[in-house]
Amino acid sequence: AQSVSQHNHHVILSEAASLELGCNYSYGGTVNLFWYVQYPGQHLQLLLKYFSGDPLVKGIKGFEAEFIKSKFSFNLRKPSVQWSDTAEYFCAVNRATDSWGKLQFGAGTQVVVTP
């Protein structure tokens, strides 16, 4: 069965620390990959996306992600987090042949950044 796995449910770190969130998927064929973020009280927002090309993708707010096809992974990174990065982060995948709207999400990682 197709699945999206996020390695950590909760992460707590201090400001200026580096962040890496793992995401693995099990899908056959070509996929599109996304990271969404949900800040407290706000709607889901797109951080970054990968459709094709350079496997290192840069997104908003200093986030980047690397697609490693051989490992079926799409890990999210940020070199130095801020308190405002406290949020829930979701990895999402869809088949390249599916509409953008049919996403499969991971369970999410709650990230808390302490001052």
Add this chain to the structure above:
Amino acid sequence: DAGVTQSPTHLIKTRGQQVTLRCSPKSGHDTVSWYQQALGQGPQFIFQYYEEEERQRGNFPDRFSGHQFPNYSSELNVNALLLGDSALYLCASGSWGAGTEAFFGQGTRLTVV
């Protein structure tokens, strides 16, 4: 420019009742997808509407149905509510076709008692 708007924000229903949730897509968008997000889980795809037709469907029973209107807005209907239907229901909009992204609303929190 309004983003994706959903109504109501919260509602409480009794088991066995029926509920209708509403979504207005972001300006310029013609396609709407609905998701269910249970507590502590990621959103799960319910179905997608384009040109007033259901185009794709996830693994949800027929109690979940939808509609899209000529102005691209959409409704999600759930019949015979179960306690397990309690969740945040999210609407996402975009333009039909591949190679784009989903824009999400803030959701409707449904509690079934």
